Amino acid sequence: MDTSEILETRELRYFVAVAEELHFGRAARRLGIAQPPLSRAIQQLERRLGVPLLNRNRRGVSLTGAGEVLLAEGRAALCATTAAARRTRRAGGAGHSGVACERLVLAVKAAASQELLRKLLDAYAAQPEAAEIELLPCGIGEQEIMLRDGRADVALMQTPFDSLAGFDSEELLTEGRIAVLPASHPLATRTTLSLTEVTDLPDLPLARWPRNGTYPPGPGPEIRDQTQLAQLIALGRTAAVCPESSRTWLWAEHAAVALTDAPPVTTHIAWPPHSRSRPLARLIRTAIQL
Amino acid sequence: MDTSEILETRELRYFVAVAEELHFGRAARRLGIAQPPLSRAIQQLERRLGVPLLNRNRRGVSLTGAGEVLLAEGRAALCATTAAARRTRRAGGAGHSGVACERLVLAVKAAASQELLRKLLDAYAAQPEAAEIELLPCGIGEQEIMLRDGRADVALMQTPFDSLAGFDSEELLTEGRIAVLPASHPLATRTTLSLTEVTDLPDLPLARWPRNGTYPPGPGPEIRDQTQLAQLIALGRTAAVCPESSRTWLWAEHAAVALTDAPPVTTHIAWPPHSRSRPLARLIRTAIQL
DNA sequence: TCCGGTGATACTCGAGGGGTATCACTGGAT
DNA sequence: ATCCAGTGATACCCCTCGAGTATCACCGGA
Numbered sequence: 211m212d213t214s215e216i217l218e219t220r221e222l223r224y225f226v227a228v229a230e231e232l233h234f235g236r237a238a239r240r241l242g243i244a245q246p247p248l249s250r251a252i253q254q255l256e257r258r259l260g261v262p263l264l265n266r267n268r269r270g271v272s273l274t275g276a277g278e279v280l281l282a283e284g285r286a287a288l289c290a291t292t293a294a295a296r297r298t299r300r301a302g303g304a305g306h307s308g309v310a311c312e313r314l315v316l317a318v319k320a321a322a323s324q325e326l327l328r329k330l331l332d333a334y335a336a337q338p339e340a341a342e343i344e345l346l347p348c349g350i351g352e353q354e355i356m357l358r359d360g361r362a363d364v365a366l367m368q369t370p371f372d373s374l375a376g377f378d379s380e381e382l383l384t385e386g387r388i389a390v391l392p393a394s395h396p397l398a399t400r401t402t403l404s405l406t407e408v409t410d411l412p413d414l415p416l417a418r419w420p421r422n423g424t425y426p427p428g429p430g431p432e433i434r435d436q437t438q439l440a441q442l443i444a445l446g447r448t449a450a451v452c453p454e455s456s457r458t459w460l461w462a463e464h465a466a467v468a469l470t471d472a473p474p475v476t477t478h479i480a481w482p483p484h485s486r487s488r489p490l491a492r493l494i495r496t497a498i499q500l
Numbered sequence: 501m502d503t504s505e506i507l508e509t510r511e512l513r514y515f516v517a518v519a520e521e522l523h524f525g526r527a528a529r530r531l532g533i534a535q536p537p538l539s540r541a542i543q544q545l546e547r548r549l550g551v552p553l554l555n556r557n558r559r560g561v562s563l564t565g566a567g568e569v570l571l572a573e574g575r576a577a578l579c580a581t582t583a584a585a586r587r588t589r590r591a592g593g594a595g596h597s598g599v600a601c602e603r604l605v606l607a608v609k610a611a612a613s614q615e616l617l618r619k620l621l622d623a624y625a626a627q628p629e630a631a632e633i634e635l636l637p638c639g640i641g642e643q644e645i646m647l648r649d650g651r652a653d654v655a656l657m658q659t660p661f662d663s664l665a666g667f668d669s670e671e672l673l674t675e676g677r678i679a680v681l682p683a684s685h686p687l688a689t690r691t692t693l694s695l696t697e698v699t700d701l702p703d704l705p706l707a708r709w710p711r712n713g714t715y716p717p718g719p720g721p722e723i724r725d726q727t728q729l730a731q732l733i734a735l736g737r738t739a740a741v742c743p744e745s746s747r748t749w750l751w752a753e754h755a756a757v758a759l760t761d762a763p764p765v766t767t768h769i770a771w772p773p774h775s776r777s778r779p780l781a782r783l784i785r786t787a788i789q790l
Numbered sequence: 791t792c793c794g795g796t797g798a799t800a801c802t803c804g805a806g807g808g809g810t811a812t813c814a815c816t817g818g819a820t
Numbered sequence: 821a822t823c824c825a826g827t828g829a830t831a832c833c834c835c836t837c838g839a840g841t842a843t844c845a846c847c848g849g850a
Binding site for chain 3: 233234235245246249250253266270271
Binding site: 276280290293360378 | 505512513553566569570573588666
């Protein structure tokens with residue numbers, strides 16, 4: 211493996227910054243360096259790879275096909291690198307033998323799977339050799355990042371919201387969906403609804419959640435967390451389709467109506483492949499037995 | 501994200517070399533540098549992470565817990581980094597827009613799933629916008645590495661032999677198992693056998709395949725590829741439990757007997773998560789429709 | 791036509807990565 | 821007891837290469 215064939219972390223960081231900003235000056239500022247060294251570094255990277263990564267049109271920069279590939283792969287590689295640093299540091303202090311971390315970081319989406327989470331934590335803590343579990347509250351879709359870059363060891367994720375791609379996982383719980391409506395809305399008195407009845411309501415556009423960092427198009431408001439959603443529903447501005455367990459956080463101004471035909475939500479416990487720490491294995495076993 | 505928190509590729513390469521050799525001198529030779537800079541680099545890495553990675557006992561070096569974590573995570577990170585370089589280079593030459601590589605590299609285990617592979621290649625080639633497919637023959641369990649470090653875009657893998665951990669995959673074909681015996685062996689005349697009848701035969705120890713780079717313990721010969729196996733069976737020295745499709749490569753000196761109770765083998769098509777190239781998506785679709 | 795803003799180039803400086811020589815320590819053979 | 825082979829660590833020097841400053845070349849728009 212020739213050393214000149216290998217990308218340095220610094221080069222990847224620089225390229226990802228430029229590719230995300232599509233602007234050398236801003237990228238350099240973000241990286242805390244001056245613009246000229248950045249230009250040179252990118253040129254050198256292109257020479258080394260023998261492939262143009264950026265189209266320099268005056269008035270801005272755009273990615274070539276190879277550039278898009280390197281952006282995706284480079285992000286992943288950077289994540290893996292920082293994950294290595296973080297997990298190593300966390301594994302510090304521990305003993306000399308092969309045991310990894312004695313503290314597990316569990317990434318959870320705020321206010322999701324509350325019951326399940328409580329049961330899991332209780333069941334695990336009751337075990338004799340339980341490790342300490344640190345909870346890492348995440349925004350929507352953030353668990354994937356946390357798991358990937360080493361800030362978390364294990365996560366609770368929900369399909370079809372979160373992507374399990376690239377992780378090992380076990381299914382924990384499948385639940386139906388409810389429509390959460392303002393209590394004052396005409397449909398709030400129904401005992402059941404079908405999905406088509408709550409989509410495309412002109413007076414009550416469904417809230418939109420980010421998928422992979424961007425929002426799908428639509429008339430409804432863009433939501434970042436559950437509190438925002440709860441408030442907007444209470445104000446009669448929007449409605450949402452949620453897992454049944456969301457009943458735990460409903461307000462008096464909310465109404466929940468079971469949906470008959472919405473695709474179910476499944477909560478999984480997920481972890482990076484090839485993790486082999488004993489505390490993690492025990493937590494997973496505990497979760498499956500719930 | 502503080503820059504001092506980030507590991508350089510060079511540091512990872514150095515550490516992985518030392519951790520694998522458990523010897524500074526040999527590691528330095530392998531890296532093509534002198535020993536003193538290597539010692540310094542590792543010390544610096546330990547200082548930076550704030551964690552001891554190696555126990556320096558005179559007479560050799562051993563890994564601490566944190567060291568083992570960094571070895572595993574560092575290998576993964578290095579793989580991801582070289583994968584980024586390779587895939588970017590391969591995506592070169594292509595156009596300016598978001599399209600990735602126009603040539604797909606398919607990793608296959610030599611002589612496995614021969615029929616399936618032929619059908620897949622034919623069906624794919626018959627499509628209008630088929631990309632060129634390059635076949636990358638692999639040793640046992642090598643597809644995982646090829647996929648991980650970017651030498652391959654997609655692979656055919658078999659459970660329970662290969663691990664699909666960390667990849668996306670689709671099931672293609674499940675087949676039973678046969679015992680492959682020397683034609684002269686008494687059991688060769690049977691029409692079916694059970695697993696217990698072919699294991700623990702004192703005169704015919706089962707061949708051993710590597711799992712994760714090492715061989716399980718046992719009396720049988722250690723096998724690296726299918727040709728070696730075929731030869732040893734023909735010579736009456738060993739027997740093996742193979743998928744049914746192995747009948748395609750049997751010799752006259754071989755006999756195949758169906759096994760009634762062996763766990764089946766499933767061939768999957770697997771690819772790195774988050775791959776989004778059109779040719780790959782088409783190949784996967786073609787494979788599923790077979 | 792000039793100006794604001796883009797990225798590239800020229801030059802200089804200094805940190806740090808790499809080399810050689812050597813040390814300090816240990817286990818084992820005699 | 822002594823010496824030797826072999827380990828990793830230290831001391832010291834060189835020089836590459838990454839980063840900064842100043843400047844250029846080029847374009848779009850008022």
